[in-house]
Amino acid sequence: MDTQSSNTGGGENSATKVQEVDIQIPANPADPAFFNLTLEARHKAYHLLLDPRGTKTLVVEPPNSLDAVTKLLAISEQVRDEVTTLIASDYKARIQAGLYYNLKLEPHTIAVAGPKKKSKRSKKQDPSPTTAPLPAIKLWTLDIIVFTAEMQIRVTANLNFKTNTVAVRLPGFEDGLAMFSSNYCDHLFEEFEEAFLEPMKVFTGKEGFDGVMLEDVEVLLREVELPCPKYFWDNDELFGC
Numbered sequence: 001m002d003t004q005s006s007n008t009g010g011g012e013n014s015a016t017k018v019q020e021v022d023i024q025i026p027a028n029p030a031d032p033a034f035f036n037l038t039l040e041a042r043h044k045a046y047h048l049l050l051d052p053r054g055t056k057t058l059v060v061e062p063p064n065s066l067d068a069v070t071k072l073l074a075i076s077e078q079v080r081d082e083v084t085t086l087i088a089s090d091y092k093a094r095i096q097a098g099l100y101y102n103l104k105l106e107p108h109t110i111a112v113a114g115p116k117k118k119s120k121r122s123k124k125q126d127p128s129p130t131t132a133p134l135p136a137i138k139l140w141t142l143d144i145i146v147f148t149a150e151m152q153i154r155v156t157a158n159l160n161f162k163t164n165t166v167a168v169r170l171p172g173f174e175d176g177l178a179m180f181s182s183n184y185c186d187h188l189f190e191e192f193e194e195a196f197l198e199p200m201k202v203f204t205g206k207e208g209f210d211g212v213m214l215e216d217v218e219v220l221l222r223e224v225e226l227p228c229p230k231y232f233w234d235n236d237e238l239f240g241c
Helices: 011-020 032-036 039-050 066-073 077-090 108-118 175-179 182-204 214-222
Strands: 057-059 092-099 105-107 141-147 153-160 165-169
Touching (some): 032 039, 039 066, 066 077, 092 108, 092 214, 105 214, 153 182, 165 182, 182 214
Parallel strands (some): 057 092, 092 141
Antiparallel strands (some): 092 105
């Protein structure tokens, strides 16, 4: 696999970084000589392929960073084991979620395409847009970004499945909270945190839970019931209206 073709924007910077970590052969996991490198060097090569910018974030919406993951997992069993372990320990996923009129969440691509196409499709057709299968990886941290129909970010939530904690931000709304009492503000943030925390606990409470799979995220989102505090949502901006 070529680092320059696998990652948009990798280019010369990726090649330079590979040299800096003393990898004397092309960072190509398909080359048998790749396994002569130390595990640390292989990890650095995986990082360059997965995320040249060094954010350790997998973006789960088009254009996404999952193509590199899929290609790596298909190379060999050893590469698959090393990459999935690395992702589980070091990476988080960033998920865009679309908001429906009932304050339920869907993955953003489904929220945008679903309602417009349902009436035009036959009952035998799947109303969801065609997407490539998600790679079989697990993560412990998710960043969920909630968009309205006008592509405004209203909520960002960081879910940590190891510590069972949620940190919520309300972008662009923090300044507007100045008109309310501190008690109301605290209550508002608690409501949003609890909305994500409850379904997260269902996942972590399962016997043998060992990280959330990307394929489970859609189910997780549908279990989130966002609060509806006065002045916060504009019904004309919600998906599905």
